[in-house]
Each structure stands twice: as structure tokens, then as C-alpha cells.
Amino acid sequence: MRHKDENKSEAIFEATIQLLNEIGFSDISMSKIAKRANVSSATIYVYFENKEDMFGKLYKRVKEKMSQQMIDGLDGTLSTQALCERFMRNSMKFIMNNKDYFFFLEQFATSPLIEKLSLGDTSSMFGPLFEIMEKGKEIGEIKPFDTLVLLTFCYFPITQLARAHYKGQLEANEVNLQQVITMSWDAIRL
Known part of the structure; x- marks a missing residue:
């Protein structure tokens, strides 16, 4: 060997x-x-073992790096709003610092290969994010919607801003990022 x-x-x-x-x-x-x-x-x-094995391991590896960045500094003493903002800023930081990883994940997410390789459920990597939303619902700070829906309203606006930035349509600067964060918070808060 x-x-x-x-x-x-x-x-x-x-x-x-x-x-x-x-x-x-x-x-x-x-x-x-x-x-x-x-x-x-x-x-x-x-x-x-083969190409699919490599793709699966690569996908998990990149998702792990992304999840580590997203949950960085999520301190339970912060308000739900502050935690959501930190998560969104961490997401943008990951995307801006890892353009190739971002585009790889975007491409993989829309590929039938993700289902073929049974890679769709990576929620365990993002446990702290689910906990933030659950706690926010419990204490009445955010809408009592499905946690995945709430996280979607925080993550996908960030990815849209990043895509627009990389296409040269809109700069991912502090003003635009803060607007996205504010709109996302307004969408999920009670």
C-alpha cells in the first residue's frame, strides 16, 4: 500500500x-x-475509491470548513438578533475568502449528484445555527416557523449578494451587507 x-x-x-x-x-x-x-x-x-467518492469527500470537507466559519464566535450570551447578524457576517466572510469553495458548493447544491451520493443532510455540522433559531422561537424573538425556513432567510440573501458581487452587479460592501442583514432580521423577527 x-x-x-x-x-x-x-x-x-x-x-x-x-x-x-x-x-x-x-x-x-x-x-x-x-x-x-x-x-x-x-x-x-x-x-x-472513484470519482464519486472524491466528490463526496470534497463536498463534506468544504461544508465542514464553511460550518466552522459560520458558527465562529456564536456566543450564547448574545441576543438572537446579534447571533443572526454574526452568522450572516461569518457566512459572507467565508464566501468572500473562499470564492472557489462558494462556487463549488453552489454547483454541487443544484446537481443530482448530491442526492445520488446521499449528501443532502449536513445539518449536524450546523447544529449551533439550528439551536439559535430554536432558542429565538422559544423566547419569542423570532417567528415560530420551521427552523430551516428561518435559516434560509438569513443565508440565501447573503449568497445572492455574493453572486451579484462576483458578477460585478453590486458591491458586497458594508452598506449593502448591513441592508441585507437588516432585511433578513425584519423577515424573521416577531
Whole structure:
């Protein structure tokens, strides 16, 4: 059995993300990934069983990085409003600092591959966010709607602002970010 090199694994992951963002799922191949990562095609199979295994592990890895950023600094002593704002700012920070990851996740989220690989439920990674919403509902600060709906009203406006920013349509500056945060809070608060 060949020794696994963390640098090669990282190179394979990064090459895969870049290629997926450039050419999409349908045109990607292990040989293209290997060439971009500067490894042999056989080396990829030291780390992954097949392309689907690699995609699944990559998706989980990026989602874990995103969830860690999103929940950073979520202190239970803050109000629900302050926690929602922190979550939204953390989300924007992740997206702005990890453009390739953001576009990879966006592409993956709309792909039938997510269901095929049974990767749809990553809610355990985002447990603290669900807890914030549940607590906010309990103490009467936010609407008693489904928690996923409430989180959607906080996360998707951020992704829309980021998409508009990357397309050159609207700058993701502090003024626009604060407007999105305010509108999202107004949508979910009681």
C-alpha cells in the first residue's frame, strides 16, 4: 500500500474544485484532475475509491470548513438578533475568502449528484445555527416557523449578494451587507 501524502491530497482537492468551477461535473475526468494536480491518475486512487467518492469527500470537507466559519464566535450570551447578524457576517466572510469553495458548493447544491451520493443532510455540522433559531422561537424573538425556513432567510440573501458581487452587479460592501442583514432580521423577527 502506498503512503498517503497530505500535500497530494490537498492538491487533488484544489484541482478538483478549480476544474469543477471551470468545466462542470459533466466534463470532468480523473485524468484532467490528475493533470491539474500534477499527480498521476493512479495516485488519485490511493486517496479515493472513484470519482464519486472524491466528490463526496470534497463536498463534506468544504461544508465542514464553511460550518466552522459560520458558527465562529456564536456566543450564547448574545441576543438572537446579534447571533443572526454574526452568522450572516461569518457566512459572507467565508464566501468572500473562499470564492472557489462558494462556487463549488453552489454547483454541487443544484446537481443530482448530491442526492445520488446521499449528501443532502449536513445539518449536524450546523447544529449551533439550528439551536439559535430554536432558542429565538422559544423566547419569542423570532417567528415560530420551521427552523430551516428561518435559516434560509438569513443565508440565501447573503449568497445572492455574493453572486451579484462576483458578477460585478453590486458591491458586497458594508452598506449593502448591513441592508441585507437588516432585511433578513425584519423577515424573521416577531
